[in-house]
Amino acid sequence: MCGIIGYIGKKEANRILISGLERLEYRGYDSAGVAIIDDNNNNENNDNKINTNKVKGRVENLKCKNIPGMIGIAHTRWATHGRPSDANAHPFVDKTQDFAIVHNGIIENYLELKEELRKEGVSFTSDTDSEVIVHLIARNYSNNIKEAVIKTVKKLQGAYAFCVIKNDKKEIIGARNGSPLIVGVGEEENFLASDVSAVVEYTKKVIYLGDFQIAEVKNDSLNIYDFNGDEKEIEIKTIDWNLELAQKDGYKHFMLKEIFEQPKVIEDTLKVKMDIKKDFSKIIMVACGTASYAGLVGKYLIEKIAKIPVTYEIASEFRYREPLIDENDLVIAISQSGETADTLAAIRLAKEKGAKTLGLINVVDSTIAREVDDVLYTRAGPEIGVASTKAFISQLILIYKLAFKLAGKEFYFDLNKFKETLSLNEKLKELAKKYFLYQNFLYIGRNTSFPLALEGALKLKEISYIHAEAYPAGELKHGPIALVSEDMPTLAICPMDEVYLKTFSNIEEIKARDGKVISIATEGDQKIKEISDDIIYVPKVEEIFYPLLITIPLQLFAYHIADLKECDIDKPRNLAKSVTVE
Ligand code: F6R
Numbered sequence: 001m002c003g004i005i006g007y008i009g010k011k012e013a014n015r016i017l018i019s020g021l022e023r024l025e026y027r028g029y030d031s032a033g034v035a036i037i038d039d040n041n042n043n044e045n046n047d048n049k050i051n052t053n054k055v056k057g058r059v060e061n062l063k064c065k066n067i068p069g070m071i072g073i074a075h076t077r078w079a080t081h082g083r084p085s086d087a088n089a090h091p092f093v094d095k096t097q098d099f100a101i102v103h104n105g106i107i108e109n110y111l112e113l114k115e116e117l118r119k120e121g122v123s124f125t126s127d128t129d130s131e132v133i134v135h136l137i138a139r140n141y142s143n144n145i146k147e148a149v150i151k152t153v154k155k156l157q158g159a160y161a162f163c164v165i166k167n168d169k170k171e172i173i174g175a176r177n178g179s180p181l182i183v184g185v186g187e188e189e190n191f192l193a194s195d196v197s198a199v200v201e202y203t204k205k206v207i208y209l210g211d212f213q214i215a216e217v218k219n220d221s222l223n224i225y226d227f228n229g230d231e232k233e234i235e236i237k238t239i240d241w242n243l244e245l246a247q248k249d250g251y252k253h254f255m256l257k258e259i260f261e262q263p264k265v266i267e268d269t270l271k272v273k274m275d276i277k278k279d280f281s282k283i284i285m286v287a288c289g290t291a292s293y294a295g296l297v298g299k300y301l302i303e304k305i306a307k308i309p310v311t312y313e314i315a316s317e318f319r320y321r322e323p324l325i326d327e328n329d330l331v332i333a334i335s336q337s338g339e340t341a342d343t344l345a346a347i348r349l350a351k352e353k354g355a356k357t358l359g360l361i362n363v364v365d366s367t368i369a370r371e372v373d374d375v376l377y378t379r380a381g382p383e384i385g386v387a388s389t390k391a392f393i394s395q396l397i398l399i400y401k402l403a404f405k406l407a408g409k410e411f412y413f414d415l416n417k418f419k420e421t422l423s424l425n426e427k428l429k430e431l432a433k434k435y436f437l438y439q440n441f442l443y444i445g446r447n448t449s450f451p452l453a454l455e456g457a458l459k460l461k462e463i464s465y466i467h468a469e470a471y472p473a474g475e476l477k478h479g480p481i482a483l484v485s486e487d488m489p490t491l492a493i494c495p496m497d498e499v500y501l502k503t504f505s506n507i508e509e510i511k512a513r514d515g516k517v518i519s520i521a522t523e524g525d526q527k528i529k530e531i532s533d534d535i536i537y538v539p540k541v542e543e544i545f546y547p548l549l550i551t552i553p554l555q556l557f558a559y560h561i562a563d564l565k566e567c568d569i570d571k572p573r574n575l576a577k578s579v580t581v582e
């Protein structure tokens with residue numbers, strides 16, 4: 001993953017780069033660094049120095065040092081090769097310290113390249129795959145950075161977006177293959193960045209670099225080339241982004257703010273126009289993590305409502321099998337970021353096999369959004385909390401709309417019931433006090449409540465670091481029930497739906513083995529109270545709409561537990577918001 005940014009202009013680069021990195025921190029926050037050309041040194045030889053400041057940990061650690069200069073690059077890291085440390089932090093410089101690079105992605109053949117460079121006398125200062133890039137560029141340089149980059153990319157295997165500067169050149173070169181990179185177009189200043197959030201404070205004009213493209217960026221001009229060095233046409237887009245959306249508005253965490261934004265998100269996503277022809281015989285949902293659980297809810301809903309067969313696929317598995325799909329199939333990719341490497345690869349595979357592709361995507365003009373045949377945008381707005389909440393609810397809304405549309409029926413959802421469910425917040429805060437010291441949880445549900453159990457358990461794991469396993473309630477007796485004890489509570493999702501009595505019996509089985517049970521049930525259900533240690537009631541709605549309501553207590557339960565444990569909720573350890581490596 002990682003976030004990268006470059007600035008060239010007439011202002012001090014350090015402040016701009018660091019504020020850009022803060023907006024990119026959702027992409028990784030293991031270490032951070034900047035490299036800036038000290039161009040005050042206008043001597044005859046033009047031998048300016050590149051100064052770097054790089055540290056393990058968060059971007060804010062960079063703030064205690066100011067590096068002068070108006071051309072620079074910066075990086076916030078999600079470690080892939082080499083543990084988080086000062087030495088493994090980007091930018092990397094070559095041995096002359098004339099070149100500096102920042103990289104997002106994975107260089108798969110780095111060991112081979114390292115060996116080759118070592119034989120030429122290069123010594124390495126880090127354990128990363130990225131460092132080979134700077135040494136290759138230095139080796140390939142004669143008098144033109146772009147040419148050196150063209151030679152270098154021919155040697156690289158894997159996915160990458162990188163930026164490079166040279167001490168005596170007033171330009172930044174960016175190259176992209178598989179990882180995102182945009183150019184921000186300003187007045188007498190220009191930017192390169194992993195995404196628009198890093199530059200939106202300065203410009204709304206952006207160029208989305210395509211794969212196998214190189215950007216040559218100066219403060220008053222820019223050119224785009226392909227990897228053969230042929231110049232490409234430039235298409236500048238104006239983005240519709242608003243920085244206020246990315247503020248906490250008095251909430252303690254972005255995650256809580258984003259949970260409470262959900263009624264608005266539903267309202268906005270309900271307005272999405274959908275014009276879909278049923279010219280396929282089956283649907284394949286591909287996605288990762290939370291987005292994949294929305295896809296699994298989609299399988300249950302579309303098969304039930306529209307009577308169309310749907311298979312559900314984890315993108316990282318799908319892409320490395322030989323899936324039996326063809327031009328009669330519709331592959332639906334679900335993604336908040338629109339950049340997830342595995343989901344993108346799954347879509348490319350589907351297209352290769354002739355299938356139609358549709359994206360349910362949140363970030364407008366992201367890579368997946370641009371590559372699918374058709375895109376429907378979820379209208380969740382920028383999601384900053386690493387744990388996905390409002391994006392999930394917006395994905396569910398699009399899936400409901402799709403199911404109803406394919407069935408030729410009208411879709412109506414009463415938002416008031418959803419708003420009412422948010423008032424459970426205080427109750428869940430109290431409940432969290434009783435449970436936050438447990439180390440293990442089971443989550444169970446049947447039918448659409450099973451993907452919700454997966455999602456609830458994922459939320460708890462990722463933000464509170466408590467071990468949680470989710471199972472279809474009917475599977476318990478095939479093994480996991482052996483885990484049940486008074487030390488491992490179960491969160492049972494048991495609304496008044498067609499499988500109510502079945503899940504009810506599973507809860508009884510847990511109680512018979514001294515397990516503690518928190519039930520999420522339908523208001524008015526007195527019977528379930530008798531067999532539950534704690535109960536969370538959601539309002540009564542039409543059966544198929546329970547997933548929308550039940551999502552709220554799952555999110556809030558995980559949130560309050562993590563808050564009591566004083567976890568870094570918006571930036572959980574080891575994670576990143578946008579997973580652009582496989
Ligand atoms: C969990 C979470 C992740 C993402 C997954 C896919 O809270 O956010 O599991 O859902 O990494 O990301 P997108 O939706 O950007 O493709």
